């Protein structure tokens with residue numbers, strides 16, 4: 001079953017009067033349980049594509065179906081929900097909150113999902129144990145190595161049990177040994193059924209995936225046979241180029257004196273039972 005389908009996606013940035021076409025007619029079909037690599041040189045549009053796949057940004061035109069849902073028909077709030085429940089993110093530079101412990105970072109998505117504090121801590125500890133950091137729960141990111149930070153980020157990405165893991169150059173800032181550990185964790189997650197889409201410009205990293213798509217100058221090079229979903233080439237135009245309002249990875253949060261999170265008003269948390 002197709003878990004994710006992009007059809008004829010275009011993305012053009014506007015800088016003043018200048019139009020910068022970045023993605024040009026990208027079509028991609030990802031099946032549940034796939035492990036895909038997207039490879040391309042710097043500036044080829046990889047991060048732009050990842051932001052669209054991750055519902056962090058919208059295409060200028062095209063169609064996008066995630067778990068059968070028409071992504072572009074959703075409003076911002078629904079997109080946030082869809083993102084929180086469907087997708088885990090891992091970034092090259094980890095995007096951890098620097099003043100918070102590993103455990104506090106990991107449980108952040110659970111807070112948004114309205115999980116009680118007791119449960120959050122329990123799930124968070126297990127998630128850290130899974131990535132081999134059960135003895136580092138109270139360490140701050142500055143007290144962890146790069147590889148350990150990325151493992152904290154993976155634990156955070158997976159704590160809501162999303163079906164899809166999106167990773168943008170997950171080993172780009174790491175030494176080879178740490179990168180290998182990250183690849184081992186990805187392998188295990190994929191074995192458990194998690195669909196992985198990983199962006200990289202390193203062949204050795206891409207080799208861990210089962211399929212590779214090559215992007216150059218905003219276009220896939222040679223479409224793999226199963227890259228194009230079907231003959232449907234109709235294009236629904238979507239003019240809304242909006243920056244997404246929130247992603248837990250991009251937002252700095254406030255904490256009360258006990259070190260618990262204070263959700264922003266716009267990020268209403270339901271069913272919070274302490």
Ligand SMILES: Nc1ncnc2c1ncn2[C@@H]1O[C@H](COP(=O)(O)OP(=O)(O)O)[C@@H](O)[C@H]1O
Pocket residue numbers: 013014015020022040041042043044045046047048049
């Ligand atoms: N917000 C933006 N506004 C204008 N141009 C952008 C923006 N983001 C990215 N670009 C341009 O889009 C192209 C692709 O960028 P990006 O997707 O980050 O590439 P990659 O991740 O493959 O290095 C680059 O030429 C970049 O300058």
Ligand SMILES: [Mg+2]
Pocket residue numbers: 046047048
């Ligand atoms: Mg990039």
